[in-house]
Amino acid sequence: MRRVALVVAIVGGLSALFVFGLLRGAPDRNVPSNLLGRPVPTFVLPVYERYLADFGPRLSLADHVGRPMVINFWASWCGPCYVEAPHLEAAHRRYGDEVLFIGVQTQERDARVAGRAFIERFDFTFPNVIDDDSRVSIAYGLFGVPETFFVHADGTLDHKHVGPVDARLLTERVEALRR
Amino acid sequence: MELSLGTLGSAAAALALGLSLYALVAGTLGAARRDARLQTSARLTAVAVFLATTTAVLVMQAALLTDDFSVKYVAEQSRIDAPTWVKVVTLWAALEGSVLLWAWLLTGYTAALAMTTPNHALRAWALAVMQGVQVFFLGVVAIVANPFVVLANPPFDGPGANPLLQNHWMMAVHPVLMYLGFVGLTVPFAFAMAALITRRPGTEWMQLTRRWTLAGWGFLTAAIIAGGWWSYEVLGWGGYWAWDPVENVSFMPWLTATAFIHSVQVQERRRMLKSWNVLLIVLTFSLTILGTFLTRSGVVSSVHAFGDGPVGPVFLAFFVLVALFSLGLVAWRWDQVRDRAELDAAVSREGAFLLVNVLFLALTFTVLIGTLFPLIVEAVDGARVTVGAPFFDVVSLPMWMLVLLLMGIGPLLPWRKAETQSLTRNLAWMLAGGGLAAGAALAFGLREVYPVLTIGLAGWNLTSLALLLAGAVVPRARLTGRSLASASVRYAFEQRRKVGSMIVHFGVVVVALGIAGSSGYRTDVQLRLPYGERVAFNQYELQALAPFSERTAGRVSVGVEVAVFQAGRQVDLLRPHINAFGTSSMTVPTAAVRYTPGHDLYLSIAGAVDPRADAVIIRVIQSPLITWIWIGAVILALGTVWTLVPARSLGPATAPAAAGQRARA
Numbered sequence: 001m002r003r004v005a006l007v008v009a010i011v012g013g014l015s016a017l018f019v020f021g022l023l024r025g026a027p028d029r030n031v032p033s034n035l036l037g038r039p040v041p042t043f044v045l046p047v048y049e050r051y052l053a054d055f056g057p058r059l060s061l062a063d064h065v066g067r068p069m070v071i072n073f074w075a076s077w078c079g080p081c082y083v084e085a086p087h088l089e090a091a092h093r094r095y096g097d098e099v100l101f102i103g104v105q106t107q108e109r110d111a112r113v114a115g116r117a118f119i120e121r122f123d124f125t126f127p128n129v130i131d132d133d134s135r136v137s138i139a140y141g142l143f144g145v146p147e148t149f150f151v152h153a154d155g156t157l158d159h160k161h162v163g164p165v166d167a168r169l170l171t172e173r174v175e176a177l178r179r
Numbered sequence: 180m181e182l183s184l185g186t187l188g189s190a191a192a193a194l195a196l197g198l199s200l201y202a203l204v205a206g207t208l209g210a211a212r213r214d215a216r217l218q219t220s221a222r223l224t225a226v227a228v229f230l231a232t233t234t235a236v237l238v239m240q241a242a243l244l245t246d247d248f249s250v251k252y253v254a255e256q257s258r259i260d261a262p263t264w265v266k267v268v269t270l271w272a273a274l275e276g277s278v279l280l281w282a283w284l285l286t287g288y289t290a291a292l293a294m295t296t297p298n299h300a301l302r303a304w305a306l307a308v309m310q311g312v313q314v315f316f317l318g319v320v321a322i323v324a325n326p327f328v329v330l331a332n333p334p335f336d337g338p339g340a341n342p343l344l345q346n347h348w349m350m351a352v353h354p355v356l357m358y359l360g361f362v363g364l365t366v367p368f369a370f371a372m373a374a375l376i377t378r379r380p381g382t383e384w385m386q387l388t389r390r391w392t393l394a395g396w397g398f399l400t401a402a403i404i405a406g407g408w409w410s411y412e413v414l415g416w417g418g419y420w421a422w423d424p425v426e427n428v429s430f431m432p433w434l435t436a437t438a439f440i441h442s443v444q445v446q447e448r449r450r451m452l453k454s455w456n457v458l459l460i461v462l463t464f465s466l467t468i469l470g471t472f473l474t475r476s477g478v479v480s481s482v483h484a485f486g487d488g489p490v491g492p493v494f495l496a497f498f499v500l501v502a503l504f505s506l507g508l509v510a511w512r513w514d515q516v517r518d519r520a521e522l523d524a525a526v527s528r529e530g531a532f533l534l535v536n537v538l539f540l541a542l543t544f545t546v547l548i549g550t551l552f553p554l555i556v557e558a559v560d561g562a563r564v565t566v567g568a569p570f571f572d573v574v575s576l577p578m579w580m581l582v583l584l585l586m587g588i589g590p591l592l593p594w595r596k597a598e599t600q601s602l603t604r605n606l607a608w609m610l611a612g613g614g615l616a617a618g619a620a621l622a623f624g625l626r627e628v629y630p631v632l633t634i635g636l637a638g639w640n641l642t643s644l645a646l647l648l649a650g651a652v653v654p655r656a657r658l659t660g661r662s663l664a665s666a667s668v669r670y671a672f673e674q675r676r677k678v679g680s681m682i683v684h685f686g687v688v689v690v691a692l693g694i695a696g697s698s699g700y701r702t703d704v705q706l707r708l709p710y711g712e713r714v715a716f717n718q719y720e721l722q723a724l725a726p727f728s729e730r731t732a733g734r735v736s737v738g739v740e741v742a743v744f745q746a747g748r749q750v751d752l753l754r755p756h757i758n759a760f761g762t763s764s765m766t767v768p769t770a771a772v773r774y775t776p777g778h779d780l781y782l783s784i785a786g787a788v789d790p791r792a793d794a795v796i797i798r799v800i801q802s803p804l805i806t807w808i809w810i811g812a813v814i815l816a817l818g819t820v821w822t823l824v825p826a827r828s829l830g831p832a833t834a835p836a837a838a839g840q841r842a843r844a
Contacts, residue, residue: 003510003513004507004510004511006510007502007503007506007507007509007510008503010502010506011499011502011503011506014502015495015498015499017551017554017555017558018472018476018478018495018498019495020554020558021476021478021479021554021558022476022478022491022492022495024557034565034567042705044796045787046789058789058792132787133757133759133766133787134766135757135766135768135785135787139785
C-alpha cells in the first residue's frame with residue numbers, strides 16, 4: 001500500500017504542477033532577457049529621411065557605443081506604441097546628446113508611409129531606423145512591440161522593458177544608466 | 180450534408196475511433212476470459228483500424244494536394260503555390276496533422292503486431308494496451324483536434340506552413356523519425372504491461388519485443404540527431420543543440436530507452452534487474468506523453484513550442500492515466516518483479532549495467548528538473564526564471580564523461596565476476612590508449628578540460644573495441660585456420676548483435692569527438708565584408724562578390740555570393756541567403772556551409788542585404804570536427820540496422836559449436 005501511495009503522491013504532485021501551468025494562462029512576457037549584462041547585438045539599419053543630415057543613410061549601432069542608449073522597438077500598427085511615444089520624445093529632449101535614443105520600426109514590412117506618419121505625429125527628433133525584415137527584433141529576442149532596451153555606455157544591456165514605457169520609468173532607468 | 184473531403188476525413192477518423200474502441204473492449208474481454216474468438220476478432224479489427232486511419236491520412240493528403248481550403252487544416256497550413264513536397268509534409272507541419280500522423284503510425288504498428296506476433300499468452304493483453312493508447316490518439320484526431328473540420332466560407336488561399344519548416348528538406352524526415360521512435364517504444368511498454376497483468380514478469384516480454392525496441396530506439400536516435408542537423412543548417416546560429424524544452428522532451432525518453440536496451444540484457448542473462456526494466460519502459464513511454472503535453476500546451480515557454488490549443492488538458496489527463504495505470508500496476512505486482520538474486524560482485528558486467536542505469540536515470544532527472552524548474556519556481560513564489568544551456572552543461576558533462584568511461588569497460592567485463600588478471604591486462608591496454616590520445620591532444624596545445632578528457636576517453640574506447648574484436652576474432656581464426664580478415668567477416672555476420680553494438684559504440688565515440696571539437700574550439704565573429712575586398716578569417720580569406728536575388732515558386736531568396744580563399748587560391752563559393760515564403764512576413768536566414776573533415780566554415784547573413792550598400796555583415800563561424808557528429812550518427816544507424824537483421828550462417832563453419840560457446844563465454 002505504501003508503494004501505491006508513493007505512486008499517487010508523485011503523479012499527483014506532477015499533475016498539480018501542470019494544472020497550475022495550464023491555469024496560469026499564457027506565459028508572462030516578462031522573461032528576463034538573457035542579454036542582461038551582455039553586449040547588445042549590433043546592427044546597421046537604414047535611417048528615415050528626416051535624420052539623414054545627422055546620421056547618414058545608415059545607422060550603425062557600433063559607432064555610438066560610448067554613451068548610454070535607449071533602444072525602443074515600435075510598429076505603426078501597435079496601439080501601446082502610440083501611448084508611449086510622447087514620453088520617449090520628452091525624455092530625449094530632456095537628456096539631449098547625453099543619452100542616445102534610437103527608435104526601431106520593426107515587425108512590419110515596407111511600411112514607410114505609415115512609419116513616416118508615426119514619426120511626424122510625435123515629432124520624433126531622435127533617430128528612427130527601419131528593421132524591415134525583423135532580423136534585429138529576432139536578435140534582441142522580442143516577444144512583441146513595444147519593447148525598450150536600456151544600454152550602458154559600454155554597450156551592455158542594463159534593463160529591458162516589455163510593454164509601453166511611461167515618464168517615471170524612463171527617468172528611473174535613464175538615471176540608472178547615467179550613474 | 181454534402182460529401183466533401185472534410186466530411187469524408189471526419190468519417191474515416193470517427194470510424195477508426197469506433198473500431199478501435201470495439202477492439203479495446205473485445206480484446207480486453209477476450210484476454211480476461213481467454214476467449215479465442217474475441218481475441219481473433221480484436222486482432223482482425225486492428226487491421227481494420229489501420230485501414231480506416233490510412234483512409235483519413237490519404238484524404239488529408241488529397242485535400243492538401245488539391246488545395247481544398249474548405250478543410251480547416253489545409254486552410255490554416257497550406258498554400259496554393261507551395262511545392263508539392265511541402266504540401267505532402269504539411270501533414271505534420273502543425274499539431275492536428277502531426278497527431279493524425281502519430282495515430283496512423285501507431286495503428287500500423289498495432290496491425291503489424293496483431294498479424295505477426297506468434298500466439299502467446301502476452302499477445303492478447305499487449306494488443307489491448309496498444310488499442311488503449313490508440314483510442315486516445317484517435318480520440319484526439321476525431322474529437323479534440325479534428326483537422327478535417329469543414330469551413331463554411333473557405334478562403335481562396337492559405338498562409339502556408341511555417342517558413343522554418345519549408346526551408347529544409349530535413350523537416351520532411353525528422354518528425355516522421357521521431358514519431359516512429361515514440362510509437363516503436365510503445366510496443367515494449369504494451370508487452371511489459373501485459374507481462375505484469377498476466378503475472379509473467381520473466382524475459383518473454385522483452386524477447387518478443389527486442390527488435391521493436393531496438394528499431395524504436397534507432398529511429399529516436401536518428402530523429403534527435405537529424406533535428407540537430409536541421410537546427411544547424413536552418414537556424415543560422417551555427418549550433419545544433421540548445422537545451423530548449425522541445426529538444427529536452429525528446430531527449431528524456433531517449434535517455435531512459437538507452438538505459439532500457441542495456442538493462443534488459445541483464446534480465447535475459449542473469450534474471451536480474453526485473454523491476455528496473457519494467458520501470459524504465461514505463462518511464463520511457465510516460466515521458467513521450469509528458470513531452471508531448473509540455474510542448475503542445477504552452478506550459479513551458481520554448482522557442483519552438485506549438486501554440487497552446489485544446490489538446491493540453493487532454494494530454495495531461497492521458498499522462499496522469501498512463502502514469503497511474505502503469506506505475507500502479509508495477510506497485511501492485513511488486514512481489515513478482517522484485518529481484519531475488521543479488522550481485523555476485525560489483526566489478527562485473529551486470530554491475531556495469533546497473534551503473535549505466537543509475538547514470539542515465541540521473542541524466543534524465545537533470546534534464547527533467549532543468550526543463551520544469553521555471554514552472555516550479557513560478558508555482559512557488561511567482562518569480563520568472565529561465566534555465567539555460569550553462570546549467571545543463573555543468574551538471575551533465577561529468578555524467579557524460581562517466582558514460583564514456585563505462586562504455587569502454589562494460590563490454591569487456593564478464594558476467595558474474597571479473598577475473599583480476601584479465602581485467603588488469605585489459606585496463607592497462609585501455610589506460611595506455613586513453614593516455615596516448617589525451618597526451619597527443621595536450622601536445623597539440625589543447626588545454627580545455629572536457630575536450631581533452633573526451634579525446635582521452637575516445638582513445639580508451641577505441642582500445643576497448645579493438646580488444647573486444649581481437650578477443651573474438653583471433654581465437655576463431657586459430658581454431659578454424661582461416662585468415663583474420665575472413666574470420667572477422669564471418670564473426671560480423673554470425674554475431675550480429677555483438678558486432679552491431681560495437682558499431683553503435685564506435686558511432687557514439689565519433690559523435691562525442693564531434694561534440695567536443697565543435698563546442699570547445701569554435702570561433703564565432705561578425706565580419707563586415709566590403710564588396711570586392713578580401714577579409715582575413717583564421718586560415719581563410721573571404722570576399723563578398725555581389726548580392727543576388729532569386730525567385731522561385733512561392734519563395735524569394737536574397738543573398739550574397741562569398742568567395743572563400745585559402746593560401747591565395749579560391750577553394751569554395753558560398754551563398755548565404757535569406758528566404759521569404761509567400762505572404763509570410765517572417766524571413767528565414769539560410770546559412771551556407773563549407774563542410775570539411777577538419778572543420779566547418781559557416782556563413783550566415785547578419786542584418787539585411789541592401790543592394791545599394793557597399794558591404795555586407797556576415798556571421799562567420801568555424802567549428803572544428805562538427806561534421807563527425809553527422810557521420811557518427813550514420814554509423815550509429817548502420818550499427819542498429821546491423822543488429823536488427825537476423826543472423827545467418829555463411830556456410831558450414833569448421834567448429835561452430837565450440838566457436839559459439841566461446842563467443843558467449
